[in-house]
Amino acid sequence: MLELANYINGKHVPAASRKVLPIIEPATGLQYSTVPDSDAVDVDQAVAAAKTAFPAWSAISSHQRSQHLLRLADLIDANVDALARAESIDTGKPLSLARSIDIPRSAANFRFFATAILHTASELHDFDGGGIPGGVPAINYTLRKPRGVAGLISPWNLPLYLLSWKIAPALATGNAVVCKPSEVTPVTASMLGDLASQAGIPAGVLNVVHGTGGSAGAALVQHDDVPAISFTGSTRVGQWIGEHCGARSKRTSLELGGKNPFIVFADADLPKALETAVRAGFTNQGQVCLCGSRLLLHESIAAEFLKEFVARVAALRIGDPLEPSTQQGALTSEAHFHKVVSMVDQARELGGRVLCGGSPLAKSDLPTRCKSGFFFRPTVIEGLSPSCVVEQEEIFGPVVTVQTFSTDEQAIALANCTRYGLAATLFTQNLSRAHALASQLDAGIVWVNCWMVRDLRTPFGGVKQSGVGREGGLEALKFFTEPKNVCISV
Numbered sequence: 001m002l003e004l005a006n007y008i009n010g011k012h013v014p015a016a017s018r019k020v021l022p023i024i025e026p027a028t029g030l031q032y033s034t035v036p037d038s039d040a041v042d043v044d045q046a047v048a049a050a051k052t053a054f055p056a057w058s059a060i061s062s063h064q065r066s067q068h069l070l071r072l073a074d075l076i077d078a079n080v081d082a083l084a085r086a087e088s089i090d091t092g093k094p095l096s097l098a099r100s101i102d103i104p105r106s107a108a109n110f111r112f113f114a115t116a117i118l119h120t121a122s123e124l125h126d127f128d129g130g131g132i133p134g135g136v137p138a139i140n141y142t143l144r145k146p147r148g149v150a151g152l153i154s155p156w157n158l159p160l161y162l163l164s165w166k167i168a169p170a171l172a173t174g175n176a177v178v179c180k181p182s183e184v185t186p187v188t189a190s191m192l193g194d195l196a197s198q199a200g201i202p203a204g205v206l207n208v209v210h211g212t213g214g215s216a217g218a219a220l221v222q223h224d225d226v227p228a229i230s231f232t233g234s235t236r237v238g239q240w241i242g243e244h245c246g247a248r249s250k251r252t253s254l255e256l257g258g259k260n261p262f263i264v265f266a267d268a269d270l271p272k273a274l275e276t277a278v279r280a281g282f283t284n285q286g287q288v289c290l291c292g293s294r295l296l297l298h299e300s301i302a303a304e305f306l307k308e309f310v311a312r313v314a315a316l317r318i319g320d321p322l323e324p325s326t327q328q329g330a331l332t333s334e335a336h337f338h339k340v341v342s343m344v345d346q347a348r349e350l351g352g353r354v355l356c357g358g359s360p361l362a363k364s365d366l367p368t369r370c371k372s373g374f375f376f377r378p379t380v381i382e383g384l385s386p387s388c389v390v391e392q393e394e395i396f397g398p399v400v401t402v403q404t405f406s407t408d409e410q411a412i413a414l415a416n417c418t419r420y421g422l423a424a425t426l427f428t429q430n431l432s433r434a435h436a437l438a439s440q441l442d443a444g445i446v447w448v449n450c451w452m453v454r455d456l457r458t459p460f461g462g463v464k465q466s467g468v469g470r471e472g473g474l475e476a477l478k479f480f481t482e483p484k485n486v487c488i489s490v
Contacts, residue, residue, distance in 0.1 A: 001031075001032065001033065001034065002023075002032060002033035002034070002187070003020075003033070003034050004023075004033060004034065004035045004036065004186055004187065004190045004210060005036060005190070006036050006038060006042055006046070006207075006208060006209050006210055007190065007193030007194075007206070007207060007208040008042070008045050008046045008049055008207050008208075008209070009045075009046075009049035009053075009203045009204045009207065010197060010202075010203025010204065011203075012190075012193065013045075014036055015036035015037055015038045015039070015041075015042050015210075015211070016038075016039075016041040016042055016045070017037070017038075017039060017041070019036070019037035020034040020035060020036060020037055021034065021035050021036075021037045021183055021210075021211070021212070022034060023035055023090070023184075023186065023187075024333065024334065025089050025090075025092075025373075026091065026092030026329075026330040026331060026332050026333060026334075026337075026373060026374045027089070027092050027320060027321050027322075027329060027330045027369070027370050027373040027374075027375075028369055028370060028372060028373055029334070029372030029373050029374065030372065032089070033187065035183060035186045035190075035210045035211075036209075036210045036211060037183075037210075037211050037212065037215070038209050038210055038211035038215065038216040039211065039215045039216060039219060040215075040219035042209050042211070042216065043178065043209055043216055043219040043220050043223060044219075044223075046178045046207040046208075046209045047149055047178055047207075047220075047223050047225050047226060048225075049203070049204035049207055050149040050176035050177065050178050050204055050205070050207055051148070051149055051176070051225055052204055053176045053202055053203065053204030053205045054146075054148055054149060054174075054175070054176040054205075056202065057171075057174060057175075057176055057202060057205045058145075058146045058174035058175070062117045062118060062172075063118065065114075065117065065171065065172055065174065066114040066115065066117060066118055066172070067114075068114075068171075068199055068200055068201050069110045069111075069113065069114035069168065069171060069172060069199075070110070070111060070114045070115075071198075071199040071200060072110050072195055072196060072199040072201065073107040073108075073110035073111045073114065074107075075195045075198055075199055076103060076106055076107040076110070076195060077104070077107050079191075079195065080099065080103045080104065080107075081099070082191070083098075083103045083106075083160065083188055083191060084098040084099040084102070084103045085098075085322070086187045086188050086191060087102055087103065087159060087160060087185075087187075087188050088321045088322060088329070089187070089321075089322075090159065090184075090185040090186070090187045090188065091156065091157070091159065091185050091284075091287075091329075091332050092285070092321055092329045092330030092331060092332050092373070092374065093284050093285070093287075093321060093329050093332075094321050094326045094327060094328070094329045095321055095322050095323075095324070095326075096324055096326070097283070097284060101161075102158060102159075102160060102161045103160065103161075105161050106160045106161050106163075106164040107164075108456070109161075109164040109165050109167075109168045109456070110164060110167075110168045112168070112456045113168035113169045113171075113172040113476070113477075114168070114172060116169075116172065116473070116477065117172045117173060117477070120144075120477065122141050122142050122143070122144075123141065123142040124139065124140065124141045124142075125139070125140040125141075126139055127139065127140055127487075136489055137489070137490050138487050138488060138489045138490055139487075139488050139490055140485055140486065140487045140488075141485075141486050142483050142484065142485055142486075143483070143484040143486060144173075144477075144478070144481035144482065144483055144484070145174075145481060145482050145484060146173050146174035146175040146480065146481055146482075147175055147227045147228045147251065147480060147481065147482055148175060148176070148225070148226075148227050148228075149175065149176050149177070149178060149225055149226050149227070149228075150166075150170040150175045150176070150177045150178070150226070150227075150228045150229075150230065150480060151177075151178055151180070151220040151221065151223070151226040151228065151229045151230070152166040152167060152170065152177055152178070152179045152180070152229075152230050153179075153180045153213070153217055153220065153221075153229070153230070153231045153232070153233065153241075154166060154179070154180075154181050154182065154189075154232055154233075155182055155232050155233045156182035156184040156185040156332050156333070157284060157287040157288060157289070157332065157396075158284070158288070159181060159182065159185040159186075159187075159188050159189060160188040160189065160192065162232050163179060163181055163188075163189055163192070164192075165471065165472075166179075166230045166232075166471070167179065167192075167206065169471075169476035169477055169479070169480055170228075170230070170480045171201070171205065171206065172477070173477055173480045173481050174481075175228070175480050176204060176205045176206070176207075177205070177206055177207065178207045178208075178209060178220060178226065179206070179207065179208045179209070180208075180209055180210075180211070180213075180216050180217050180220050181208065181210065183210060183211055183212050183213075184332060184333050185332065186210050189208050189210075190208060190210070192206075192208070193206065193208050213233075213237060218244075221241050221244050221245060222244055222248070224248070226250070227250055227251060228250060228251040228252075228253075228479070228480065229241060229245050229250055229251070229252050229253070230252075230253040230471070230479070231252075231253065231254050231255070232255040232256075232289075233255075233256070234256065234257055235256040235257040235394075235420075235465050235466070238254040238255075238256040238467065238468075241254065242254060242468065251479065252468060252469065253461075253467075253468065253469035253470075253471060253479055254467045254468040254469065255289070255460075255461055255462065255466075255467045255471060256289075256422075256462065256465060256466050256467040257289065257394040257396075257420055257422070257465070257466060258289045258290060258291075258293075258394060258420050258421075258422030258423055258462065258466050259293060259294060259391075259392065259393070259394050259418040259419075259420040259422075260290060260291060260292050260293060260294065260420075260422055260423045260424055260425070260443070261292065261294045261296050261414065261415035261424050261425070261441075262277055262280055262281070262292030262293075262294065262295050262296065262424075262425045262426075262451075263296045263411050263415060263424070263425065263426040263427065263437075264277070264295070264296070264297050264298065264301065264305060264426075264427045265298050265411075265426070265427060265428040265430070265433070266298040266300045266301050267428055267429045267430055268301075268427035268428055268429065268449075269427065269429065269449065270301065270304075270305060272427070272449070273305070273427040273449075274305065274308055274309060274312065276425070276427070276450065276451050277292060277295060277309060277400075278309065278312050278313060278316075279451060279452075280292035280425060280451040280452070281293060281295070281313070281378075281398075281400040282313065282316060282328065282378050282398050282400075283452075285328055285329060285330070285331055285332075285376070285397060285398045286378075286395070286396065286397045286398040286399060286400075287331070287332060287336075287396055287397065289396075289422060289423075290422065290423045290445075290451075290452060291396075292400070292423075292425050292451065293394075293395065293399065293400055293401065294391065294400070294401055294403065294414075294415075295309070295380075295400050295401065295402045295403070296402075296403050296404070296405055296411055296414050296415060297402065297403070297404050297405070298404070298405060298406070298411075299404045299405065299406050302402075302404045306355070306380075306382070306402060309380065310355045310356050310380050313356055313357070313378045313379075313380055313400075314356040314357070314378070316328050316378050318361055318365075318375055318377065318378075319366070319367065319370070320366075320367050320369060320370050323367075328375075328378060328398065329375075330370070330373045330374045330375050331374045331375070331376055331397060331398075332374075333374065334374055336374075336396070336397070337360075337374035337376060339395075339396075339397070340376050340395060340396075340397035340398070340399065341360065341376070343390055343393075343395045343397070343399065344358055344359075344379060344381070344399060346389060346390055347381050347384060347390045347399075347401075350384055350385070350388050350389075350390060351383055351384065351385075352381040352382065352383050352384045352390065352401070353381065353382050353383040354379060354380070354381055355380040355381065355382060355402075356377070356378070356379065356380050357376070357377035357378050357379030357380065357398070357399075358377065358379050358381075359376075359377055360375060360376050360377070361375035361376065361377055376397060376398055377398070378398040379398060379399045379400070380399075380400050380401075380402065381399065381400070381401045381402065382401070382402040382403075384401055384403075386403060386414055386417055387417070391403075391418070392417075392418050392419070394420065408433065408436075408437065411437070412437060412440050412441065415441055415442075416440075416441065416442045419464055419465045420462065420464060420465055420466045421442035421443050421444065421462050421463035421464040421465075421466045422443060422444055422445070422461075422462035422463075422466035422467070423443050423444065423445045423446070423447070423462075424441045424442075424443040424445075424446050424447070425446075425447045425448075425450075425451050426438070426441075426446070426447075426448055426449075427448075427449055428448070428449070429449075434448045434449075442463055442464060443462070443463065444459075444460065444461045444462040444463055444466065444467070444470070445458075445460065456472055456473060457472070457473040457474070458472055458473055459471075459472055459473060459474075459475040460472040460475075461475075
C-alpha cells in the first residue's frame with residue numbers, strides 16, 4: 001500500500017491530524033494508496049513555509065530561477081516512464097497517452113516559462129505632458145514584481161500536466177507556491193516534490209498539500225497570506241472560489257467547464273474532420289475540458305459523416321490502461337462513472353437515440369485485473385433538443401451528442417446556445433467563413449481544421465461560465481506579478 005504525504009518545506013510530512021483518504025485505482029476499483037486528509041492546520045504550515053522562502057527565491061536572478069526550472073524539466077523527462085505509469089494508474093487513462101502527451105507536456109511547461117522569463121520587456125511611455133493641466137514631460141515605465149505566495153488548485157483529469165501549467169509561471173516569476181492537487185489523483189504531484197528537491201529548488205518554494213476541496217482547498221482559498229489563487233475545475237466550485245476571493249480582493253484565475261461544439265461544414269476535408277472528431281470527442285475518455293462533446297454537422301453531409309463516425313467510435317479498443325493497445329481506459333472515479341451513467345440514462349428518457357455505446361463495459365469483456373473497474377463504452381447520441389440538460393450540461397465523459405444545421409447562422413446559434421464558452425472547433429475550407437465564424441463563436445479558443453494544437457504563448461481560458469482570466473504565455477506572467485508604474489519627471 002502506497003502511503004503518500006504532504007510536501008512542506010522540502011520534506012514529506014503526514015497531515016497534522018494523521019487522517020488519510022483512500023486512493024482507488026479506477027481500472028480495478030481497488031484501493032492502492034492513501035493520501036493525507038489535510039485541513040487548515042496543514043495549509044497554515046505550507047503557507048508559512050512558502051512565505052518564509054519567498055524573499056530569497058524572488059531575490060535571485062531570473063537566470064538562476066530559469067536554471068532550476070530547466071533542471072526540473074530534465075528530471076521529468078528522465079523519469080517519464082515512472083511518472084506516466086503513476087498517472088495511468090491514478091487516472092485510468094491509457095499508459096500510452098500519459099507517456100506520449102501528459103508527462104512530456106509537463107516538462108514542456110517548465111521549459112517554456114523557464115526561458116520566457118529571460119525575454120520579458122517593460123512597458124515604457126515617453127510622456128510630453130499631453131496637454132493635461134499640470135502635466136509635465138516624464139518617462140513612465142512598468143515594474144512587475146512577484147505577488148508572494150500563490151495558491152494553485154488543479155483537477156483530476158490531467159494531474160501533472162495542468163499542475164505544472166500553474167507551477168511553472170508562478171515559480172518563474174519569483175513566487176512561492178502551495179499546491180492542492182485533486183485528492184482523487186495525487187501521486188504525480190507528490191512525486192514532483194521529490195524532483196523539485198533534486199533540481200535544487202529551495203525548501204519552502206514549492207509545497208504540496210493533499211486533501212479535499214472542502215477542507216484543504218477552502219483553507220487555501222481563504223488564507224490571508226495567499227494573495228493569488230489559480231484554479232482549474234468545475235464551474236460550481238469556481239463560482240464559490242470567485243465569491244470568497246472577491247471578498248478578500250485576491251487575484252483570481254478560474255479555468256472552468258466546457259460544452260464545446262465541433263462544427264463540420266459541407267466543404268470540409270471530411271476524412272481529416274472524421275479523424276479529428278473522434279480524437280476530440282474521446283481522448284482521455286472524454287475527460288478533457290476542451291473535448292468536442294457536441295458534434296454539429298451540416299445537413300448535406302450529416303448522414304454519411306455520422307455513419308463513419310459511429311463506426312470509428314464503436315471500434316475504439318477499451319481495456320486495461322496499462323496495455324499498449326488500449327485506446328480507451330477507465331473513468332477516473334466511481335462517483336464520476338455514476339454521473340456519466342446517469343446522464344446517458346437521462347438522454348434516453350428525453351428521447352435521445354443511442355447510436356453506439358450507452359452502457360458500462362460488460363465484466364466479461366474486461367481482463368481479470370479490471371473486472372471491478374469503471375469502464376464506460378464510448379457513446380454517440382442523436383435526436384436531443386439543443387435546450388435539454390444533456391446538451392447543456394458538461395458530462396465530462398466518453399459521450400458525444402449530434403445536431404444538424406443548414407446555414408452558417410444556425411450553426412453559430414447552436415454552438416453558442418450553452419452557458420459555457422471554453423473552446424470551439426470548426427472544419428471548413430472556406431477561409432472567409434472560417435474568419436467570420438471564429439469571430440462570432442462564444443469561445444476563448446477556436447480551432448480551425450484542427451484540435452488541441454496548443455501554442456504556449458497564446459492566452460488560454462473561457463468566456464461566460466467557462467472561466468475568468470487567462471493562462472499561458474504573457475497572460476500567466478502578468479497574472480503572477482503585480483504591475484507598478486514608475487513616473488520620472490524629465
